[in-house]
Amino acid sequence: xxxxxxxxxxxxxxxxxxxxxxxxxxxxxxxxxxxxxxxxxxxxxxxxxxxxxxxxxxxxxxxxxxxxxxxxxxxxxxxxxxxxxxxxxxxxxxxxxxxxxxxxxxxxxxxxxxxxxxxxxxxxxxxxxxxxxxxxxxxxxxxxxxxxxxxxxxxxxxxxxxxxxxxxxxxxxxxxxxxxxxxxxxxxxxxxxxxxxxxxxxxxxxxxxxxxxxxxxxxxxxxxxxxxxxxxxxxxxxxxxxxxxxxxxxxxxxxxxxxxxxxxxxxxxxxxxxxxxxxxxxxxxxxxxxxxxxxxxxxxxxxxxxxxxxxxxxxxxxxxxxxxxxxxxxxxxxxxxxxxxxxxxxxxxxxxxxxxxxxxxxxxxxxxxxxxxxxxxxxxxxxxxxxxxxxxxxxxxxxxxxxxxxxxxxxxxxxxxx
Amino acid sequence: xxxxxxxxxxxxxxxxxxxxxxxxxxxxxxxxxxxxxxxxxxxxxxxxxxxxxxxxxxxxxxxxxxxxxxxxxxxxxxxxxxxxxxxxxxxxxxxxxxxxxxxxxxxxxxxxxxxxxxxxxxxxxxxxxxxxxxxxxxxxxxxxxxxxxxxxxxxxxxxxxxxxxxxxxxxxxxxxxxxxxxxxxxxxxxxxxxxxxxxxxxxxxxxxxxxxxxxxxxxxxxxxxxxxxxxxxxxxxxxxxxxxxxxxxxxxxxxxxxxxxxxxxxxxxxxxxxxxxxxxxxxxxxxxxxxxxxxxxxxxxxxxxxxxxxxxxxxxxxxxxxxxxxxxxxxxxxxxxxxxxxxxxxxxxxxxxxxxxxxxxxxxxxxxxxxxxxxxxxxxxxxxxxxxxxxxxxxxxxxxxxxxxxxxxxxxxxxxxx
Numbered sequence: 001x002x003x004x005x006x007x008x009x010x011x012x013x014x015x016x017x018x019x020x021x022x023x024x025x026x027x028x029x030x031x032x033x034x035x036x037x038x039x040x041x042x043x044x045x046x047x048x049x050x051x052x053x054x055x056x057x058x059x060x061x062x063x064x065x066x067x068x069x070x071x072x073x074x075x076x077x078x079x080x081x082x083x084x085x086x087x088x089x090x091x092x093x094x095x096x097x098x099x100x101x102x103x104x105x106x107x108x109x110x111x112x113x114x115x116x117x118x119x120x121x122x123x124x125x126x127x128x129x130x131x132x133x134x135x136x137x138x139x140x141x142x143x144x145x146x147x148x149x150x151x152x153x154x155x156x157x158x159x160x161x162x163x164x165x166x167x168x169x170x171x172x173x174x175x176x177x178x179x180x181x182x183x184x185x186x187x188x189x190x191x192x193x194x195x196x197x198x199x200x201x202x203x204x205x206x207x208x209x210x211x212x213x214x215x216x217x218x219x220x221x222x223x224x225x226x227x228x229x230x231x232x233x234x235x236x237x238x239x240x241x242x243x244x245x246x247x248x249x250x251x252x253x254x255x256x257x258x259x260x261x262x263x264x265x266x267x268x269x270x271x272x273x274x275x276x277x278x279x280x281x282x283x284x285x286x287x288x289x290x291x292x293x294x295x296x297x298x299x300x301x302x303x304x305x306x307x308x309x310x311x312x313x314x315x316x317x318x319x320x321x322x323x324x325x326x327x328x329x330x331x332x333x334x335x336x337x338x339x340x341x342x343x344x345x346x347x348x349x350x351x352x353x354x355x356x357x358x359x360x361x362x363x364x365x366x367x368x369x370x371x372x373x374x375x376x377x378x379x380x381x382x383x384x385x386x387x388x389x390x391x392x393x394x395x396x397x398x399x400x401x402x403x404x405x406x407x408x409x410x411x412x413x414x415x416x417x418x
Numbered sequence: 419x420x421x422x423x424x425x426x427x428x429x430x431x432x433x434x435x436x437x438x439x440x441x442x443x444x445x446x447x448x449x450x451x452x453x454x455x456x457x458x459x460x461x462x463x464x465x466x467x468x469x470x471x472x473x474x475x476x477x478x479x480x481x482x483x484x485x486x487x488x489x490x491x492x493x494x495x496x497x498x499x500x501x502x503x504x505x506x507x508x509x510x511x512x513x514x515x516x517x518x519x520x521x522x523x524x525x526x527x528x529x530x531x532x533x534x535x536x537x538x539x540x541x542x543x544x545x546x547x548x549x550x551x552x553x554x555x556x557x558x559x560x561x562x563x564x565x566x567x568x569x570x571x572x573x574x575x576x577x578x579x580x581x582x583x584x585x586x587x588x589x590x591x592x593x594x595x596x597x598x599x600x601x602x603x604x605x606x607x608x609x610x611x612x613x614x615x616x617x618x619x620x621x622x623x624x625x626x627x628x629x630x631x632x633x634x635x636x637x638x639x640x641x642x643x644x645x646x647x648x649x650x651x652x653x654x655x656x657x658x659x660x661x662x663x664x665x666x667x668x669x670x671x672x673x674x675x676x677x678x679x680x681x682x683x684x685x686x687x688x689x690x691x692x693x694x695x696x697x698x699x700x701x702x703x704x705x706x707x708x709x710x711x712x713x714x715x716x717x718x719x720x721x722x723x724x725x726x727x728x729x730x731x732x733x734x735x736x737x738x739x740x741x742x743x744x745x746x747x748x749x750x751x752x753x754x755x756x757x758x759x760x761x762x763x764x765x766x767x768x769x770x771x772x773x774x775x776x777x778x779x780x781x782x783x784x785x786x787x788x789x790x791x792x793x794x795x796x797x798x799x800x801x802x803x804x805x806x807x808x809x810x811x812x813x814x815x816x817x818x819x820x821x822x823x824x825x826x827x828x829x830x831x832x833x834x835x836x
Binding site: 003005006007008009010011012013038039046047049054057058060061062067068069070071106107108109110113122123124138141142145204207209238240248252253254255256257258265266267270272273274276277279280283284285286287288289290291292293 | 426457656675691703
């Protein structure tokens, strides 16, 4: 008699995502294009790698003095120090006051997993995690898994074709007392000074706990300091928060998934307590983090010449992004596509909203084999000299067709993400 | 008015472990020795690294064809395939029947974290996780964290000075129906054929789920196949199980903490369901695993010449261990230390019990600055030509002193770990 499997009740899991990519891969059309890769791409459709990284990999491989022992659970000390200085500045007062610290985390979601576990244990009564971003983030799953009620908002306004600061403020004002507020990439959301003050007041008075997602410092504007201003502002306002600082994308070492959970507290005593509790979570999660990524990054950040090379590579990458966006806009203008398309160049970074509606997106996928997410937020670095004409002409067709069959202009991307 | 910290209720965590190492590090005595490092050490007190690894690191760094994109959540396919073949053999029937699979995990505890999460969700009614090993393992924390009741047993018999198969069987027979049984390093536990049959019967009839810990294949006896026989036996008996296969120690790439959660099921359909559910857990845990360690290992395992070099390096390392143990035994014999000390050479691998009691251990730490765990299980590769005389003379002193002040011989290591 054959035995029964202990797994007989385990069903196949529903796919979390990746279906757009799968459909693209199965498409046999020679013109097919995928515009939703996560990372910065080169003109040759390869993932971007900072030039300095190749050199460092070789140096590391040839260095006989390196020790390959397990890292401590907290991670590589020099890596943590250098990464914190990158975020807050070498002369940050909070660093000097020893109230900023971090632990070396694993993968792209490790910092959220670790931080959310900590908050689940130590943040009394936090039942809600609200994720505000310019796109749907994977972190929602982590909080859901830990029994948080999760609200996810994209603050893209499909009418004004920009990120909407009023929507941002509105969402925060209506959060329950003590909620966790995950703040994703909102660098293009322009708050006025009055709005900033209002945000600070709401966060403080409602005891909302900010948890920043900081996945690619420098790859939005090319200016590392400018992109970190929001964090420094929160520090200067005396706020305590967590930040998931990922350093895979801005070095182009995606397959090493390396980052930090950054902790900012009011004083050193609280910092030490929080870090010690995080150590206990790490003992259970991964015991000690992998070293390769951290080693590459530390080698660059701690050497002024290499640091300069890396910064220049970021600037070059961002210039490339700006150029491709300008070309897309220019081509759409030359084609006479209705609309201003200024929103394309007004958005920073690899990703941005095209501002198309569902029908137009559908047309691009089904008729033109151009795969873009339903909210029309694409990775502009997937557009290159080889495919730009096909893509812009197709967008033009999609807009004209939809214009004929519908009144009005792109409006259908929703600000509340299902 | 200064604000109150949101962390005001967070106390400093109690240290999980590491206090022996800390005491050692703070000791200023010039003779101090630490005999409890986790990994295989060289005669120069460096962590052992397989010679082939240095070469591969350089090859990888210089390879222009490599792509550094994020790995899929499941991990590197070629790495998984090669690692499974290492465990079960290239011509394993279970692999050919597609009922053995694995996912690439992170850190030394990642496979346990992942597997335990899966079991918590899908194994109805499993309330108990029992860990049987020759030492205290860190995995207990993982199961405790997931609300398992955790029993931990070392099966070392301090009277017979060997691992005790009867104790092993006894423990398993008294486990509640459906318990998870973590089987650590028990390679030195010699079960008779009758005992094996009894074990299989108990596991099957009590629906006990085996979860192997396989941290350093090849570093016990130098024979990769021989060390995996127990797994192949379980497969041949039609058992389903998990196995945490770690490959950091047997390559000497400790700081990349790389391994697999291996899944064995009765058929391919169940395997696919289990793997798909594991993918969901990974999305939340680390999203995608780091590549460096897997790349090194795959390069070695998939190249017959490099594979041969690696196997030879394992044999050399094991020969070194055997030699040092023989020398320790010989020196104790020459010193006339009471006892046979055969148990030193009868235990395989880096670690083994000295068979000392608490008083003797205490003497070695406090009087001789030789740091060993209270159960006297030391890492023999921490003993080298520079410190062997001091260590053996000290052991001799400890045994003679304790003999004078106590009747009887070392007996005080407990088989139930607190």
